[in-house]
Structure formats: structure tokens, C-alpha cells
Amino acid sequence: MSFDSHDQRAIGRRMRDLAVRAGIETLAYFRSPDLDVRGKSDGTPVSAADLAANALIVSGLRQSFPEIPVVSEEVGGDTPSDWSAPFFLVDPLDGTREFISGSGHYTVNIALIVDHAPLLGAVYAPALDRLQWVREAGDAVEETPPFAADAAGPARALSCRTADNAAxxxxxxxxxxxxxxxxxxxxxxxxxxxxxxxxxxxxxxxxxxxxxxxxxxxxxxxxxxxxxxxxxxxxxxxxxxxxxxxxxxxxxxxxxxxxxxxxxxxxxxxxxx
The missing domain is CATH 3.40.190.80 (D-Maltodextrin-Binding Protein; domain 2)
Known part of the structure; x- marks a missing residue:
């Protein structure tokens, strides 16, 4: 399965929209006095916000792209039969400990993996009003808030700076x-x-x-x-x-x-x- 520029833009935009929708969902929990935190079998915490965001993202990706498996940190994901084929990789709420502590340093993360490498990605930090995503290979942007779940807004191109290894x-x-x-x-x-x-x-x-x-x-x-x-x-x-x-x-x-x-x-x- 290959993805041309048009495919990438359609998938990247859908990933962006789902990340924003899921992030908005988490904010309702983040501002609540009861986060409903539980322990997973590996000893790490999971909150009701993790599960709500996960359900929204997984169902949205499956509905839009039923041919691409969805692998998620939380329950309800797929196990691909061929890991060399494209798959989505989701962490609906990265930084659960930060979320629980109230720091706001948590993110919603959706990636498309192709040929064992990340091709597209959307990262949304709803409590900090930061949204970065890949529109197509080589085209990463950071949007200017506020963010709408169904319309991409003004954005600036992202480009790493050239480091001074002495500073x-x-x-x-x-x-x-x-x-x-x-x-x-x-x-x-x-x-x-x-x-x-x-x-x-x-x-x-x-x-x-x-x-x-x-x-x-x-x-x-x-x-x-x-x-x-x-x-x-x-x-x-x-x-x-x-x-x-x-x-x-x-x-x-x-x-x-x-x-x-x-x-x-x-x-x-x-x-x-």
C-alpha cells in the first residue's frame, strides 16, 4: 500500500482533526476534580480521559480508513498480521502522570507508520494550546490557536534550527x-x-x-x-x-x-x- 501526496494530505488532515477532537475531550476531564485514575496491569496509570480519547480516535480512524490497522496503547486497537504494512500508531494521552498532576504537559498522538518509519503524525497539547502535524511527507506545521476540530487554521512551517555544538x-x-x-x-x-x-x-x-x-x-x-x-x-x-x-x-x-x-x-x- 502506497500513499501519494493527495492520499497523505487527506490522511494527515483526518489525523489532525481527530487529535483536536480527542484533545478537547480530555480537557473536560483535566478540569474536573475527579480524574477517575486506575492502574493498568503494568503498573502505569490510566485515566478515564485516556480511554475516552482512545475510543474517539480508534473509531474515527477505522471509519475513515478501514483498510489500515490501528495500534493503540490502550484497549480496542488491532494487532497487524504484517508489521511491514502501513498501520496507525496511537497514544491517546501521553504523559498521564503530567495530566494527573495538573501540569498540562500531556499530548494526544496519532502516527501513520509506513515501511517501519513514521510518515505522518499529529501531536496536540490541548492544555498548552500547541498543535503540530504533518500535512504530507516533509511538510510539518504548527497551527495558531484557537483550534477547530473540523477546520485547519493558519499555520507556520516547522524547521529545526542548525545547532551550535558549542552552545x-x-x-x-x-x-x-x-x-x-x-x-x-x-x-x-x-x-x-x-x-x-x-x-x-x-x-x-x-x-x-x-x-x-x-x-x-x-x-x-x-x-x-x-x-x-x-x-x-x-x-x-x-x-x-x-x-x-x-x-x-x-x-x-x-x-x-x-x-x-x-x-x-x-x-x-x-x-x-
Missing amino acids: LVAVHSRSHLNSRTRQYLARYAVTEATAAGSSLKFCLLAAAEADVYPRLGPTMEWDTAAAHAVLKAAGGRVVDAETGRDLVYGKPGLANPWFVACGRGVRVLPLAP
């Missing part, structure tokens, strides 16, 4: 910054570091607000796919921290290796022996 701006996790990542970042010439939650870290790179984001800890493919698509279309990359190769999708178990996301010109350092 890098780094971004790291608000909730998962570990000693390995601290030690790794210390090897770069970082003059400024900022913390962000969820897939927003990639968004800062795509928007030319930061240069490098290392993640030396566990993540899943749905955590990164949509924002990886945006960053890639903006001229950035996400590489396996050990091999230096581009991150791939549709792996057994869907677990990511440690990785480094970066903008243009960043000299990615190897892991310390």
Missing part, C-alpha cells in the same frame, strides 16, 4: 530524568536545559526551540511515533543511542531502544563504554 539547548523529561541521562548530557556543551513532559520534547526540537533530547530509559513506540514524524518532517532525526541508526517501528513487543532526538547539525555522541 546546545537540551530538553529532558520532567518525570523520568535519570542519572544515566544526566551523565550523557554532561558530555555535551549544553548552555541551557529545559524540562518538558510527554512528546512535547520532540515538539520543542521541531519548533527550533531546542537542539537535543536524549532518552536513556524505557519508552514504547506509541510514545514517540507521532512526534518523531513531525520532527523528521521538520528536518530532525531520532536515532538509536547505541547504533546511531534511525529509530524503526513495528518491532516485536513495540519497545524502543534508548534514543537521541535532535535537530540539524547536532553531533550525536556515542554511549559511554
